[in-house]
Amino acid sequence: MAQNGLKHELDSLSSSPPPSKKRKTASPTPSVSFGMTDPDPDWQVTYLSMQSYRDPQDKDYKRARLAEPYISAFTDVKEQADGTLDRCYIVSPTDKWQGMRKYNSFVIDEVKYHLGEYVWVKHGLEPQTKTMHEKDFWIGKILEIRGATTSHVYALVNWMYWPEDLPLCQAPNELKPISGRRGYHGRREVIASNVLDAIPVLTCAGKVDVIHWLEEDDEDAITTPLYWRQTFNEENNELSGVRLHCVCDQPYNPDTTLLGCENPMCHIWLHKECILDDILTKTHDRLIGPLDDEQKRKLAKSKTSKKCYTGKFKADFKGDAMVPDVTITDIRKGQNGNTWTEAVYCPKCGFDMTSDRPH
Ligand SMILES: [Zn+2]
Ligand SMILES: [Zn+2]
Numbered sequence: 159m160a161q162n163g164l165k166h167e168l169d170s171l172s173s174s175p176p177p178s179k180k181r182k183t184a185s186p187t188p189s190v191s192f193g194m195t196d197p198d199p200d201w202q203v204t205y206l207s208m209q210s211y212r213d214p215q216d217k218d219y220k221r222a223r224l225a226e227p228y229i230s231a232f233t234d235v236k237e238q239a240d241g242t243l244d245r246c247y248i249v250s251p252t253d254k255w256q257g258m259r260k261y262n263s264f265v266i267d268e269v270k271y272h273l274g275e276y277v278w279v280k281h282g283l284e285p286q287t288k289t290m291h292e293k294d295f296w297i298g299k300i301l302e303i304r305g306a307t308t309s310h311v312y313a314l315v316n317w318m319y320w321p322e323d324l325p326l327c328q329a330p331n332e333l334k335p336i337s338g339r340r341g342y343h344g345r346r347e348v349i350a351s352n353v354l355d356a357i358p359v360l361t362c363a364g365k366v367d368v369i370h371w372l373e374e375d376d377e378d379a380i381t382t383p384l385y386w387r388q389t390f391n392e393e394n395n396e397l398s399g400v401r402l403h404c405v406c407d408q409p410y411n412p413d414t415t416l417l418g419c420e421n422p423m424c425h426i427w428l429h430k431e432c433i434l435d436d437i438l439t440k441t442h443d444r445l446i447g448p449l450d451d452e453q454k455r456k457l458a459k460s461k462t463s464k465k466c467y468t469g470k471f472k473a474d475f476k477g478d479a480m481v482p483d484v485t486i487t488d489i490r491k492g493q494n495g496n497t498w499t500e501a502v503y504c505p506k507c508g509f510d511m512t513s514d515r516p517h
Contacts, residue, residue, distance in 0.1 A: 190257030192306040199254050201312065201356035206246040207393065222246050231299070231316075232350035232370075232389050243352040243391055249314065255356065258304035264311055264359050271313075271362055273300050276384075278363040279315065293320060295363060297348055297384065303359070311359045318348040318368060319390055327390055329397040331409070342400060342409035346383065349397070351390040373401040373410070380412065403427040405436070405505045417482060417502075421509035428505065434473045435465065436505035437484050442467040445488075482511055 210222035230243035249255040263272045271277060278295040280286070298315030305311035321339035328335040348368060367382040389398045400409040403416060404427060410416055416427040442448075449457065449466050457464060470490050476483040476499060488496040502511040 190254050190306050192310040194307060194309055196310070198310070198312075198358050199251055201255065202250050203314075203354045203356060204248050204250065205393070206248070208241070208244045208246065211246045221248075224248070224252075228301075228352065228354065230350075230352055230389075232352075232386070243350075243389055245352055245393060247354055249356050254306075255304065255312075258306045258310075258312070261303040261305055261311075264303055264305070264313075266359060266362055269364065271300060271303075271359070271365065273303060275300055276318070276366045276368045277313075277315070278366055279357060280361045280363050283358060283360055293322070296320075297366060297368065298355070298357070299368075301354065312356050313359050313362065314354055314356050317351050317353045317355065318384070318386060319351055319353075320348060324349060324390060324397070325395070327395040327397045329388070330399040331402060331407075332397075335395060340409075342411045344385075344412040346380075346385060347412070348384050348386050349388045349390045350386045351392060353390075353392050371412075404429045404432050406432050417511065419504040419507060419509055419511060421504060421507050424504060424507040424509060426504065426506050430475060433482070433502055433505060433511075434475075434484065437486065437500060437502070438465070438467040438471050438473050441471050441473075441486055441500075446470070 206218050206222040206225055208227070210216040210218035211225065211227060213219060216222070225246035225248045228245050228247050230241075232243060263270055265271070276297060276299050278292075279298050280295060297318040297320075298313075299318065300313050301316050302314035303311070304314075321343035324338055326335040326337045329340075366384060368384045368386060369380065369382045371377070371380055371385040371387045373387055388400055390396075391398075402408060403410050406429065408429070410427070410429075415430060417430060417433060419426045419428065443466075453466075457466065470488070471486055472489055473484050473486045476485045482502045483499050484502055485497060485499050503509065504511055
């Protein structure tokens with residue numbers, strides 16, 4: 159883990175080609191002076207829209223042309239058109255930032271970090287005083303590396319959010335903006351964003367692999383430490399959509415199991431709890447009788463997640479989820495906890511989901 163005073167060097171062989179002619183005239187490289195003991199500047203990143211960058215009639219056009227275009231590497235193929243996350247950014251103090259030389263890599267603690275790589279980022283430069291867990295770090299993708307002296311090296315990073323850190327934002331399947339983790343977010347899931355920050359490279363605490371999970375049917379299990387499937391657009395507080403499944407039309411939390419209906423005409427993926435809900439509702443209707451309209455209205459009005467079978471029947475999958483049988487228990491008074499097993503039928507098409515069990 160990088161700490162103050164650890165070996166820290168730019169790989170001077172991999173500095174990038176000289177900046178464009180235009181910028182060179184404006185600010186020859188390296189033109190900025192940092193004393194060895196000068197504190198890190200308080201870097202601020204501000205943004206302008208791509209509209210301002212492209213439209214000469216826009217009131218911010220001139221400022222935007224001085225900014226750097228940020229072309230996002232994160233496109234959520236299903237929900238967001240290419241370019242949705244793009245914007246322009248200005249790092250200030252601008253003369254200091256732009257006056258530093260650009261590099262392709264840096265080395266901390268014998269680890270070489272390159273442009274485009276994902277890194278664990280410490281929240282500050284203070285030496286750590288406790289055992290650190292993954293959630294004690296941020297995750298960033300390195301977009302730029304700039305340095306003035308060996309003790310003044312900075313990276314512009316593109317943040318990947320832990321779900322817990324999401325500010326108020328709204329996804330297409332949500333009725334209003336909410337913040338933080340959604341029920342479908344997996345333990346190892348992060349959200350790609352268009353939020354950038356300039357950080358001292360000494361806060362980098364190791365590399366991490368992050369992949370784009372496309373949520374396709376035939377995908378192999380995710381083996382990288384982290385994955386993203388969703389994007390957060392800070393410009394309009396939009397969270398991109400995720401694939402919806404099941405009769406409930408809700409997303410999938412990859413830490414849980416979905417069961418697939420084998421009927422070629424159906425092929426739906428189902429949440430286990432939705433299968434149980436279907437079985438329990440049918441059990442209730444068969445043994446007690448369906449709710450009448452008045453009872454249905456009452457149930458719909460109640461703020462709890464009570465179902466018609468709550469407190470009457472419960473069910474759980476029995477054994478191997480690949481051959482789903484469900485054990486149902488009658489928990490009504492006087493029924494002595496009567497228990498039986500039922501096969502599972504697809505709640506959408508009625509197909510026997512246990513039909514491929516060995517005979
Ligand atoms: Zn469901
Ligand atoms: Zn089906």
